Amino acid sequence: MKPNHNNNMPQLGGKRPKFNIYWVWMILAVVILSWGLLGNEKVTHTTTWDGVKEMIEKGDLQKIVVVNKETAEVYLKPDKVASYSDRKEYKGITEQGPQFSFNIGSLDYFQHNLENAQTEYDQEVPLSFETRRNIWGDAFTLIFPILILVGIWWFLWRGMSRGNNGGGGGIFSVGKAKAQMFDKDANVNITFKDVAGLEEAKVEIMEIVDFLKNPGKYSDLGGKIPKGALLVGPPGTGKTLLAKAVAGEANVPFFSISGSDFVEMFVGVGASRVRDLFRQAKEKAPCIVFIDEIDAIGRARSKNVGYSSNDERENTLNQLLTEMDGFGTNAGVIVLAATNRADILDKALLRAGRFDRQINVELPDLKERREIFDVHLKNLKLDPKLDRDFLARQTPGFSGADIANVCNEAALIAARNNKKQVEKEDFLSAIDRIIGGLERKNKIIIPSEKRTIAYHEAGHATVSWVLEHANPLIKVTIIPRGKALGAAWYLPEERQITTKEQMLDEMAAILGGRASELLNFGKVSTGALNDLERVTKQAYAMVAYYGMSSEVGNLSFYDSTGQNDMALTKPYSERTAQEIDAEVKKLIDGAFQRSLETLEKHRAGLTQLAELLLEREVIFAEDLEKIFGKRKGEIRKELEVKIEEPLNSEPSAE
Template identity: 45%
Template sequence: MNDQNDSNEPGQGGPNPWIKSMMVWGGIFVALMLAVSLFNGGQQQAGNTIRYSDFRDKVAAGQVEEVQIAPDRITGVLKDKEPFVTVPVASDTELTGLLEQNSVTYSGAPREEMSLFGAILLQTLPFLLILGIAFFALRQVQKGGGAGGAMGFGKSKAKMLTEKQGKVTFADVAGIDEAREELEEIVEFLKDPSRFSKLGGQIPKGALLVGSPGTGKTLLARAIAGEAGVPFFTISGSDFVEMFVGVGASRVRDMFEQAKKNAPCIVFIDEIDAVGRSRGGGLGNSNDEREQTLNQLLVEMDGFEANEGIIIIAATNRPDVLDPALLRPGRFDRQVVVPIPDIEGREKILDVHMKKVPLAPDVNPRTIARGTPGFSGADLANLVNEAALLAARRNKRLVAMREFEDAKDKVMMGSERRSMVMTDDEKKMTAYHEAGHALVSLNEEASDPIHKATIIPRGRALGMVMRLPERDNYSYHRDKMHANLAVAMGGRVAEEIIFGHDKVSSGASSDIQYATNLARNMVTKWGMSDKLGPLQYEEQQEGYLGMGQTSRTMGSAETNKLIDSEIRKLVDDAHKRATDVLQGQEDKLHVLALAMLEYETLTGKEIDELMETGKLERPDEPSGPVARPVGGSSIPKAGKRFGGSDEGAPAGA
C-alpha cells in the first residue's frame, strides 16, 4: 500500500519529502560549520603549536631563527625552516633579552581581528537559524505536513491499495455468495453507471459489512479493490482516534478531500466501531474527540455537500454498538451480512486454500467440510496451514487426510501435552469423568454425535469429549438444551458414583460454568421457564466507560429470586438425568473408562462399537486385527506417561 500525496510522490512533480528534509538539515549544518570556521579562522595558523616553555628552551639552544610577537600569539621559524606557534605568557618580561642573547630576529605583530563580514555573520547567524526553522514549520502547516510529518496530526492515514500487495478478486472469495453478489453490483455500477442511472437508480453511498471475526469481511473489501478498477483507499477506525480533540475530525476531512480528488473511488474503513459507537453513552463530556470525529464522518457521508462518486465500505463485528445516525439510508444504504459458511461454503473455501498445498489422493474436502461445522473462513485457512506444517514436520512430500484430521483435532481441542505426568489415580479419575460425559451423550437422543474422546491433555483441559453436529445448526431446540445440560453434568456424576462424595474433584468447573450460563439464558432470554413465561429478564449493556459488555437482570427482588430458583431447577434436573443414566449403566461406564485408560483416545465409531459388543477392534495396531475384550476391575497401564494438573482436575465436556 502506498501513501497518496500528489505533490510528493517520486516522479509526480516534486522531490521525495525525505530528500527535501535532508537538504534543509544539511544546509543548517553547513551554516554552522561556516560560522565555526569564521570564528576560529583567525586563530588557526600554519605550523606546529608548542608549549611556551619548550619555545624558551629552543631559543636558549639556538634553534630559533625568527619570531613575530603579537599580544595573543608568537609565531616563528626554526633553524630547520619548520614553522611554529605558541601562546605567550604576559608576565615574562625577559623574552626580548633572551632573543637578543641568542641572535634571534624578532618583530612585533598586531592582534588579529575578525573581518567585518565575519563579525556580522557571527552576530546574525542565531537569528537566521531561528527564522529558517520558523519558516520551515510554517510551510509544513500551510501544506498539511503529510501524514508522517511533524505537523501532520490532521492528515489522513488512508492508504491506497495497489496491485503490488497481491491482487485479490471475487474468484478468491468463496462460501459467502450472497454477500459477494451485493458487492458485485457496486463494482458494476462503478464500471458502467449509465446502466443504472438511466432507470433513475443512484449509486449507494455506503455498504456496511457485518459478520463474526474471520468470516472474510476484509477479504471482500480487497476483492472489490481488485475488481473495481478505481482508486481504493483503506483505513482503520482506530486511525482516526487521537488524544488531541479535533485531530480525528481533521483526518476525516482530509480523507474525503483525497477521495474527491480521485473520484470515483472506494474508501474502506475497517473496524468502524472504534469511531462509530453510539453518542452520549459515556460518563464524560459528550463533546469529546471520538464524538467529534463521528459527527464529522456523518456530515461528510451525507451533509450539505454531496460527495458524488465516493463509496464508503465499512466492516464491523459489533453492529449493535454503532450510532443509529450512521446506519440510516443515505449513509450506509446497505448492511451486508457476512455469515459463518455452511457445508457448501466450507467446501468451496477449502478448495481455494488447498490450491496452494500439494495434496495426497486420499484428501476429500467434502469430508473435512462436514467435520468442521461452525468454522469461519479464517479457521479453515488456519486448518489447511496447520495440516501443511504437520506434513512438513513428518517429512512428507504431500499433505494427506491424516494430517488434516490431526490438524482439525489440534484446532478444535488444542495441542497434545504428552509431557505432563499424572498419577494413576488422576488418570483413572480423568477416564471416568470423560466416560461419564460420553455415556450420557449416547443416551440423550437430542445430543450431537461424539466425534472423539480423549484423556490426553489438550490445551487447558486434561481430557475432552468432542461432539460434532451432523449438519449445520442455525437454532437450538429445548430438548437439545436439556440434553446438553445433562451431558455437561455427566462427568461430575461419574466422579460421584465411582469415587464417592468426598473424592469429587474440581475438574467439572468448566462444565458447571457452561451449564449455569446455558440455564440462565434459557430462563432470562429464551423464555423457557414455565413459571417466568416467555419474557426477557436480561439485557446487554455497555460496561464502565464503554469497556466491554455486561449483563443486567431486570425485575424486582422476588423476580430475581425466582430466576435463581429456575436456573437451579434446570441444572438439578440435568444432574438427576445424568445420575439415572450412569447408575443404570454402571457396567458400561467401567468398560468405557477402562478402554480410555488403555487406548487414551477413542473415536465416536469405536465408542459405539464398544458399547454394542464390549470389544474394540483396531486393524492398524502392530499385532494386526484383534478383538480385545475390555473391562474388569483392574486398571491397565497406559502406554505413555502424561498428564499432571496445573488445572487442578480433569477437564469437562
C-alpha cells in the same frame, strides 16, 4: 568496420543530476573549516623559558610580544635566523617571525624573570603586549546557532510544504486522511472468484459494482445507487476479503481506511480527516470508500452530556454522519463499512440514506466450508485420497480464517513428520490443535489423577452417546492439551433453532463428567470447572433469555442493542432475580440427576470405556458404537431414510 575503443568508457547519457540544497551547505562548511584552519597558518616552534633565556644570553632576540596575557611570541634577529634554520629540530624557520612561542603562565612572574635575565646577561629585549581576537572562533560562536535555527526552520517548512502537497509527512498533514487508494491501474489480484461462499453477500455487493460499471441500466428505470452498505458478521468470515474483491472488480477509485485511523490525540483531527477523505472521494467520484472496523468511530453517542466537554470520537462520528448524508450533496461516493459489533453502532449511522443495506456475512455452512477448503487447498500437496467433504463436516462453526489456519497447520504438521504430502490425519491433528491446543505428552500425571480424568471423560462420552438430542461424539482423549487435562470432541448439528429438549440433553452431557466422578469414586474434583461454567451460562440463557421456564414465563431480558452493558441496575426486580436463580438451580439439578441415572443404567459400558481410555488414551466414535451400539438419533435417521425411499422411487412398470 572500425573497432570501438570506448566500450569500457562509462555512458554519460541520461539526465544530469538535479540540484540539491545539501550541496550548498556542504561546500559552505568545507570553506569555513578550511579558511579557519589553514588560511593564516604560520610555522612556529614551541619552546620554554629556559630556551628563551639561552637566546637572550646569546643576544639573538629581536623582541618578545605577549598576546592576550597568555602566550609569548619570540622574534629572532634577521641575521641570527640562519643559525637556527640549519638545525634539524628547527626546520622550517623563516625570517618572517615569530619563530618561537611559549605559554608564559603568570604574567608578573614572566616579567620578573625577563628583567632578571636582561640584567644578568646585559641584553635588552623589547617587550610589548597585544590583544588579539579569534575572528573565526567568534564568528563561529555567533553564526553557528543562527545556522542551526535556520536549518531547523527550513526542514520544518519543507516538511509542511510537502504535507500541504498531499504527501504523507509534514506537521500540517496531521489532519489529512490516511486512506489508501486503489484505481484501475493498481494491481489488485483479488476478485469475487477468490471469495468462496458468501453467495448472498456477493449478490448485493456485485449489484453495487455493476451499478458503477453500467449506471444507465438502473438510472433508466429511475433507480438510485445505494449510498452505503454495512458488512456485519463474526470475525474471520471474510468481510475485509469481500471489500478487497470489490476493489479488484470495480473500475472506479477505491479508498480503504480503518476506523482507528481517524482517531488521534489531537482534538479535531478525526473530523478533519473525515472531511479530507470525502473531499478526495468527491474529486474522484464515482468511487467507493471502505471503512474497516467502523465501530472504532461509530459507537453510539453517550447521553451523559457532562461526561466529557469535548469528545473527539463523537465529533468524528458527527462529521461522518454529515458527510454521508447531510445538507451538502455527496453524489457518486459509495461507503462500504465492516464491523463485527453492529449492536453498538449509533442508530443515526445505520438509518436509510447512510447505510441503506446491512449485509450479513455469517459463518459458512457445510457447502460453503467445502468451497473455502477448495480455495485454501490449491497450493498444498495433498493425498489424492483426501475427502474434502469430510474436512467440511469436521469443522462446524469454523470461519474462513479458521479454515485457512487449519490448512496451514496441517501442512506444518506434515512437514514436521517428514511427509511428502498432506494427509487426512494431518488435518485431524490440525483441527484438534486449533480447538484444544497443543498436546502436552510430557506432562506428568500420577496414576490416580489419570484414572479420575479417564472416568470423567468417559462420563461425558457415555451420556452424550446415550441421550438422543446431545451432540454426537467424535473423539475422546486423556492426553493433556493446552490447559485441559482431557477433552472430548463433538460434531454439533448445524441447526438454526434449538429446542428445550436438545438444550437439556446437552446440559446433562456436560455434567456427565462430574456425575461419573461422584458415581465411581464417591467424591468430586476441580476438573469440572469449565463444565460448570458452561452449564450455568446455558441455564441462565434458557431462563432469562429464551423464556424456557414455567415459573418466570415467556419473558426475555436479553438486550440486542448492547445498551444494558453500561447499565448499573438489572432490568428486573429482586423478586424476579430470585425466581431466575431458583429456576436455574432447578434446571442444573435436574440435568445432573439425569446424568447420574443414565450412567447408573449404563455403568458396565462406562467402566469398559474408561478402562479402554486408560489403555489407549484416545478413543473414537467407532469404539463407543461397539460398546453401546448405535445412537438413538442415528437409528431414527436411518428409519426416516427407509420410509422416504419408497415414496421417492419411480413406480414400477408392472
